[in-house]
Amino acid sequence: MSKVFFLTFVCCIGAQNIRQPTSLQTTTLGDNVTIECYLPKTDFNIMVWYKQVFETTLQPISRCYNYLNIAKFFDGYNDGRFTVKVCKGIFHLNIFLTKNEDIATYFCGVITFGELKFGPGTFLMLQEEHTSTTVLQEQIVDEVNLGDNVTLMCRVNKVHEDCSRGHNAYWIRKGSEEYNSSIIYTDGDMEEHCEESSGDGPTTQSCIYSLTKRNLHIADAGTYYCAVSTCNKIMFGNGTTLEFKPQHDSNLTTALLITLVTSNIISLIIMISLVALQEALTYTSVSFTNKPRPSKGSEQQSISKHNEVYSKTKSY
Structure with a gap:
């Protein structure tokens, strides 16, 4: 038996813009539940909720015109058990006192220029005690x-x-x-x-x-x-x-190990070079700083000797 439901393909149209974060939502029969839907930022005219029970066709639940925040519920869903939360970017579906008939996939959608786009869908799974x-x-x-x-x-x-x-x-x-x-x-x-x-x-x-x-x-x-x-x-x-067994690629692991070792060696060489350069600069600075500067008296004495030599030379 090989079968793929039609809606599995249809619901993916525009799914990247309509976000239903929970693909499978589990709760107990009789509880209240909220199915979340986050809408795209692009302009659209109408927001909708649809339901599909396994192989059956789509059933419309609710329709709401954008900016009006007033939702209409279709026959079978207007008994007060279904409500929607509408605000900017949000169109959540609330179901109160869940029944077995509520087990289904719920699709949130928008209509833009006559084109209906669905989110990825949320399957509602209700658990209960079974004896038979x-x-x-x-x-x-x-x-x-x-x-x-x-x-x-x-x-x-x-x-x-x-x-x-x-x-x-x-x-x-x-x-x-x-x-x-x-x-x-x-x-x-x-x-x-x-x-x-x-x-x-x-x-x-x-x-x-x-x-x-x-x-x-x-x-x-x-x-x-x-x-x-x-x-x-x-x-x-x-x-x-x-779940799958983790895949290990030995060649990739070896290449990563070699790269890591090589980078560490290069980093060590650069570090040693920087330390040596710093020491050299420090030694040079100390050498220039410690060299004695001639005093003012010594400078005068040197000038006098120079003039004396010059005078003797001129006399010859």
Whole structure:
């Protein structure tokens, strides 16, 4: 299974101008939450919030005309649980008494000359206690290097429940601030294997979802959460962290060591030369200072002797 949601591409347009600092926001079901959005300094006419629940289409939440600070909320979001904070450069979305249906990706956007631009998005993950279904993730034990392949494992244990829909699994990555563009995605080789067991108790079902990532890049690092959608609920695993073994370049290390030693030697030579020059200048100064200056009487005596010699010479 290889799939990249359409919005994953669309949301990145203008993302460098609209900042949503938190790519994955986690809180407890029923709490209040604020999803932050910082707007660009360029002129725009309208500010908007949109929501996407996994594979569904975009749903408009709110629209606000710039400089008016009066927000309009669309059907389904005008029950008072949603508000916005509007001030210069800020368009935050507040959600009160969060529900399971609020689990989604929230995109902040602006409209400029009829063009809609989105920020990178914030996925809201709500945790709650589950008794009938558990989602477990296995941690990566082996060292992982760039260019390797890795398989992420997610096990779903579920007690049979009567509901019209089955369950689907998704993977959500919380990356670094530099690499946080893909929030909800299933790109990669994803496989599903399920087994049912029944005994004296209720029927249980165990499914294993595996996601294989190939030719790993530095942008693949982060914490991967398995999200399972079943019976109108969404449950999350405990997360699997993917990090790379530090790369050491021996040639680069040797070159840096040689450069460091050479610079230290040159610095030492310059220091010795400066000290020697300072000593030489100090010696010369002392020599000139200590040389005796002839007294005024000595100068007169020398002039007299010179005149006497000159007189004798003239007489001849």
